[in-house]
Amino acid sequence: MTPSSHFGKPTSRIEAGAKVAGIAKYAGEYNVPRLVHGFVVSSAIAKGRIKRIDTADALAVEGVLDVLTHAHRPELASSDEKYKDEIAPDGSPFRPLYDEKIRFSGQPVALVLAEELEIARFAASLVRIEYEAQPYVTDFEAERKRGAVLQPENAPSHSRGNPAGAFAQAPVRVKAEYRMSVEHHNPMEPFATTAVWEGDGRITVYDKTQGPQNSRNYVADVCRMPRDKVRVLSPYVGGGFGSGLRPQYQLPLAVLAARALQRSVRVTLTRQQMFTLGYRAGIVHELALGADSAGRLASFLHHTVAMTSQFEEFQRNFVQWSSLLYRCPNAELRQRLVKLDQNTPCDMRAPGGAEGMYAIECAMDELAYAAKIDPLELRLINYSDTDQMENRPYSSKALRECYRQAAEKFGWPKRSAEPRSMREGNDLVGWGMASGIWEAMQLKASARAVLTANGSVEIASATADIGPGTYTMMAQIGAELLGVPLESVTVKLGDSSLPDAPVEGGSFTTSSVGSAIHGACRAVQKELLQLAQKAAESPLAGAKLDDVLFVDGKIRHNRDPKREVSVADAMRAGKADRIEKEATAEPDEDSKYSHYTHSAVFAEVRVDAELGVIRVARVVSAVAAGRILNPKVAGSQILGAVVGGIGMALHEETSTDHRFGRFMNHSLAEYHVPVNADVHAIDVIFVEEEDDEINPLGVKGVGEIGIVGTAAAIANAVYHATGKRVRDLPITLDKLM
Numbered sequence: 157m158t159p160s161s162h163f164g165k166p167t168s169r170i171e172a173g174a175k176v177a178g179i180a181k182y183a184g185e186y187n188v189p190r191l192v193h194g195f196v197v198s199s200a201i202a203k204g205r206i207k208r209i210d211t212a213d214a215l216a217v218e219g220v221l222d223v224l225t226h227a228h229r230p231e232l233a234s235s236d237e238k239y240k241d242e243i244a245p246d247g248s249p250f251r252p253l254y255d256e257k258i259r260f261s262g263q264p265v266a267l268v269l270a271e272e273l274e275i276a277r278f279a280a281s282l283v284r285i286e287y288e289a290q291p292y293v294t295d296f297e298a299e300r301k302r303g304a305v306l307q308p309e310n311a312p313s314h315s316r317g318n319p320a321g322a323f324a325q326a327p328v329r330v331k332a333e334y335r336m337s338v339e340h341h342n343p344m345e346p347f348a349t350t351a352v353w354e355g356d357g358r359i360t361v362y363d364k365t366q367g368p369q370n371s372r373n374y375v376a377d378v379c380r381m382p383r384d385k386v387r388v389l390s391p392y393v394g395g396g397f398g399s400g401l402r403p404q405y406q407l408p409l410a411v412l413a414a415r416a417l418q419r420s421v422r423v424t425l426t427r428q429q430m431f432t433l434g435y436r437a438g439i440v441h442e443l444a445l446g447a448d449s450a451g452r453l454a455s456f457l458h459h460t461v462a463m464t465s466q467f468e469e470f471q472r473n474f475v476q477w478s479s480l481l482y483r484c485p486n487a488e489l490r491q492r493l494v495k496l497d498q499n500t501p502c503d504m505r506a507p508g509g510a511e512g513m514y515a516i517e518c519a520m521d522e523l524a525y526a527a528k529i530d531p532l533e534l535r536l537i538n539y540s541d542t543d544q545m546e547n548r549p550y551s552s553k554a555l556r557e558c559y560r561q562a563a564e565k566f567g568w569p570k571r572s573a574e575p576r577s578m579r580e581g582n583d584l585v586g587w588g589m590a591s592g593i594w595e596a597m598q599l600k601a602s603a604r605a606v607l608t609a610n611g612s613v614e615i616a617s618a619t620a621d622i623g624p625g626t627y628t629m630m631a632q633i634g635a636e637l638l639g640v641p642l643e644s645v646t647v648k649l650g651d652s653s654l655p656d657a658p659v660e661g662g663s664f665t666t667s668s669v670g671s672a673i674h675g676a677c678r679a680v681q682k683e684l685l686q687l688a689q690k691a692a693e694s695p696l697a698g699a700k701l702d703d704v705l706f707v708d709g710k711i712r713h714n715r716d717p718k719r720e721v722s723v724a725d726a727m728r729a730g731k732a733d734r735i736e737k738e739a740t741a742e743p744d745e746d747s748k749y750s751h752y753t754h755s756a757v758f759a760e761v762r763v764d765a766e767l768g769v770i771r772v773a774r775v776v777s778a779v780a781a782g783r784i785l786n787p788k789v790a791g792s793q794i795l796g797a798v799v800g801g802i803g804m805a806l807h808e809e810t811s812t813d814h815r816f817g818r819f820m821n822h823s824l825a826e827y828h829v830p831v832n833a834d835v836h837a838i839d840v841i842f843v844e845e846e847d848d849e850i851n852p853l854g855v856k857g858v859g860e861i862g863i864v865g866t867a868a869a870i871a872n873a874v875y876h877a878t879g880k881r882v883r884d885l886p887i888t889l890d891k892l893m
């Protein structure tokens with residue numbers, strides 16, 4: 157690529173002004189005339205059936221318009237296929253207000269519709285429900301111990317060599333179980349849908365979602381409307397972390413109510429109700445690592461058991477990561493599930509990777525102590541240049557450089573190896589490290605680019621921007637390729653009527669949508685050059701696309717800068733006032749390479765020697781993710797994800813009250829996340845990594861990598877500080893006492 161004026165430049169979010177000024181509207185903020193407010197009534201039991209719903213008292217309240225229940229609602233689709241969204245796991249998706257069955261505590265069982273939100277909420281308290289309760293299971297550990305564990309058909313698994321035999325013979329061994337709690341995403345913006353009844357058979361829906369087309373297809377299918385009569389918009393999303401990947405139940409409820417009343421309806425969930433959506437599944441890892449006395453891995457066994465619901469088999473790849481990172485001739489990787497009477501878990505930042513790498517990197521730390529080798533040195537001894545799952549090389553892997561730069565910045569060589577050996581006053585100081593890895597995925601996506609004779613550009617795609625800076629990324633690519641200032645680019649996204657794009661997730665938006673924008677802009681360039689060459693004696697006569705640059709609103713010959721034509725002149729010559737192109741980009745299925753993003757994370761903790769209070773004093777995260785288009789917003793992604801990793805290590809945990817089969821700490825007061833006082837120095841380093849194989853932009857994506865390995869680095873630092881190995885996240889102070 158030619159020298160860039162936009163790529164690699166720290167650029168503030170182009171929509172920042174709109175957000176700061178409160179102009180950016182979120183799904184629950186669209187006010188339309190005669191808007192009806194819906195309030196969800198949630199099931200009080202975990203399993204059973206509704207015997208009777210008495211809505212008379214609620215309906216008697218002045219201002220209440222209707223109460224929808226499974227027995228009183230417009231028709232809903234009746235086959236699983238219609239309820240399966242773009243990323244639905246195997247199984248039979250939950251159907252809101254479908255029948256009398258209760259599948260989890262907090263399940264929506266009625267929707268009260270009223271002229272005012274307060275009236276709807278009050279009337280919801282008057283809906284009387286008689287349940288027939290049935291026995292339920294919500295105790296993950298108890299189910300696992302009693303062997304109620306299933307082997308899903310599509311579970312990732314891998315085995316090579318003779319792992320059990322090699323483990324038995326290894327002179328250095330580690331065998332341990334690691335646990336992680338249920339976590340909830342808790343984005344700032346609550347889930348909300350405003351369904352605008354257009355009165356002509358069409359419905360316009362403002363939804364909190366990471367995928368407007370996923371929501372559009374789902375809600376049209378479920379509510380039995382033609383997809384082209386439904387338009388879903390989500391121009392701004394106040395955080396997601398994965399919770400908005402699948403359509404949530406407020407969406408079909410709002411649309412169903414709009415159809416029932418033929419009026420516009422808004423349904424907003426409360427913070428408590430957001431704990432009835434998906435969550436990061438609790439998981440137990442069993443690891444057994446064998447190595448020779450020089451620390452070379454001989455055997456790697458990693459078995460997991462994770463939670464899912466009774467009706468869907470949610471699972472991600474928890475176990476593959478060790479075979480991508482560490483050379484080892486013998487391995488056995490297996491995953492199983494326990495079914496609980498809870499809602500289905502869902503993706504939460506780096507799903508699979510954050511969980512798997514916590515356990516793998518803690519076990520590697522334990523192996524380092526067992527082999528009396530520095531933890532960083534152990535990673536380098538076992539460094540793998542190939543993907544042992546697929547038996548192929550990486551398109552790029554600058555992980556060695558991540559280790560080197562992060563270790564240097566952190567000061568790792570000054571570490572004393574012994575646990576409890578770095579005391580400072582009353583603080584036990586601990587230094588820990590871990591590796592990070594995440595998939596560099598690309599999905600099929602389309603985008604449109606429009607260049608106007610006055611030099612303005614519009615870039616459009618149906619993706620969302622849940623906060624990582626997607627608007628800005630799209631504008632930067634348009635500006636770069638078409639040679640205009642960033643201010644000349646408008647971006648349209650978060651609208652199901654725009655060119656097709658997948659949900660925003662998996663760190664794949666820049667590679668997927670970015671590649672499509674690249675394709676669309678290249679098509680505009682090509683046509684613009686042709687127009688420029690239509691002028692009599694065009695200065696660019698005979699030039700090929702690769703001979704010219706698009707800069708400063710001009711097409712310029714790259715070997716002879718005097719040969720140039722402005723965009724306006726080119727359009728005039730070609731008698732055009734705009735060029736509009738759409739392109740679709742797909743990953744190269746024939747690639748002979750594996751594509752991954754890597755990181756090295758180093759953490760310092762300070763543990764109060766008497767009270768056990770843990771403070772994460774410093775984190776250094778060095779990331780190799782291909783080309784970084786925008787170090788400012790990419791850096792913020794890593795910062796935020798490191799904070800998520802601190803939460804995973806020390807704070808976040810949703811507990812179940814098994815007497816009711818219900819998550820009990822369902823508020824921001826009782827579900828702890830790191831606050832400012834918990835977050836100290838975080839250094840982000842982007843390590844240079846060129847990758848011209850992966851996609852035309854050479855990008856990998858940075859949405860998730862920052863959380864992977866962070867919890868392990870902190871847990872390892874806590875061990876180094878205290879000499880106590882807590883294998884159960886979050887590490888709360890009671891576990892250290």
Ligand code: MOS
Nearest residue numbers: 398504505661662
């Ligand atoms: Mo993320 S869990 O890919 O939204």
